[in-house]
Amino acid sequence: MRIAMLTNNYKPFVGGVPISIERLSNGLRELGHQVYIFAPSYEGQVEEPYVIRYRSHKRKLGGKIVVPYILDQSIEFGFSQIPFDIIHVHHPMLMGYIAQYLGWKYDIPIVFTYHTRYEQYLHYLPPYDHLQRYCNNNSKSKIRRLEKKVLYNGGEKLVTVHNRVFTNKCSLVLAPTNSMKEYLLNNGTITNVQVIPTGLLDEDFTYDSDRAKDIRRRHINGRKYLFCTVSRLEKEKNISFLLKGLARFKANAGDCFRFLVIGDGSERAQLEEEARLLGIWDNAIFTGCINHEELPNYYRACDSFLFASRSETQGIVLLEAMAVGLPVVAVEASGVNDVVKDGFNGYLSELDVEQWEAKLSLLLEKEGKREWMSCNAIEEAISYHASNVSKKVEQLYFDQIANERVVEYL
Known part of the structure; x- marks a missing residue:
């Protein structure tokens, strides 16, 4: 097969969507297929075979996120x-529109992967961000609550209607988890939806024990526990919640831990200041970005992976941490609940600092149970191996092409 992957973002941008596209593309190539990725241009990008770059707008969303220039004629050429x-498209907006156009013009089936809870990202849009800031700064609490309700509900409904219309124009929709499939169906998607997660690679399950011990020794600084999270440092990732939870944990359990915040983003300075104000400046270590190949060693060096994002459709970093036996303490959310089984391979809490801190304390109470959860975490991660994912997608592609030919014949 000749497969066109269309995306609004790709390497060198760091995120779940580029990882998913790269892994699926490589897996399909190993099965003998030709996969071309249509991706936006970035400063400092590395040219790769089978990656076709198109122009990006000079102005970036939120000052950081590249916006595709979808009128670039080189895309269709x-x-x-x-x-x-x-065609396999990975966003319902921008390149999603181009995918619909190309599918119609060249009579090719369109597969769409629902990667992102887009309603959680509306703050990147200038009009929405201005309204949100106005609501937050309004001194009258009742008016502020009413404005926020209208703001959030209106934005969410708009996104839901848009995505429903888009998905129902596709031949097939892929969702990374069962909860995301149910979410789409409940919001009116009638196109066939199949569950296809982002797969893990062999290297995600391997680590260097000596290197992991060295990382732990270097960062733990005499404390008992070492925690970590891996994330872009942006508002939707909810790192602030983790800092508040750990400040409470420190108040209850004492100065017994350090916390590695792995990643970077526009919120970093604000989060560093928050850690200082919460009294955990010496506990929180903002490492910046770390090469993906090194992450398994960092995961293995730690006692638990901490997570509070509610914008994930799967949360690939959860599985990467679990692949080397790291139990997770996370906030309940769609996508997260599919991966983390409360009391089995980690713990889940509501979006409540007190409850989340209690779950973290519970994980640390008994060493034996933590080791049992570690084994369960690895078993869960194994079921997400990328080779299995690529074969499933391959068969779904064949089915869509066959269906298209039957329709043409009729």
Whole structure:
């Protein structure tokens, strides 16, 4: 097969969608297929075979996120040079519109992966961000609550309607978890929805014991526990919640831990200041970005992976941490609940600092149970191996192409 992957973001941007695209593309190539990725241009990008770059707007969303220039004629020109069998698009907006156009013009089935809870990202849009800031600064609490309700509900409904219309124009929709499949169906998607997670690689399960011990020794600084999270440092990732939870944990359990915040983003300075104000400046270590190949060693060096994002559709970092036996303490959310089994391979709490801190304390109470959870975490991660994922997607592609030919014949 000749497969066209269309995306609004890709390497060198760090995020779950580029990881998912790269892993699926490589897996499909190993099965003998030709996969081309249509991706925006970035400063400092590394040219790769089978990656077709198109222009980006000079102005970035939120000052950081590249915005595709979808009117770039090189997109259709590059597409027209290859007789593609199927289009796989990874966003419902921007390149999503181009995918719909190309699918219609060249009579090719369109597969769409629902990667992102887009209603959680509305603050990146300038009009919405201005309204949100106004609501937060309004001194009258009743008016502020009413404005926030209208703001959030209105934005969420708009996104839901848009995505329902988009998904129902696709041939097939892929969701990374069962909860995301149910979410789409409950919001009116009638197109066939199949559950296909982002897969893990062999290297996600391997680590260097000596290197992990060295990382732990270097960062723990005489404390008993070492925790970590891996995330872009942006508002939707809810790192602030983790800092508040750990401040409470410190008040209850004492100065017995350090916390590695692995990643970078526009909220970093604000989060560092928050850690200082909460009295955990010496406990929280903001490492910046770390090479993906090194992450298993960092995970293995720690006692628990901490997570509070509610914007995930799967949360690939949860599985990466679990692949080397790291139990998770997370906030309940769609996508997260599919991976973390409360009391089995980690703990889940509501979006409540007191409850979350209690779950963290519970994890640390008994060493034997933590080791049992560690084994369960690895078993859960194994079921998400990338080779299995690529074969499933391959068969779904074949089915869509066959269905298209039957329709043409009729």
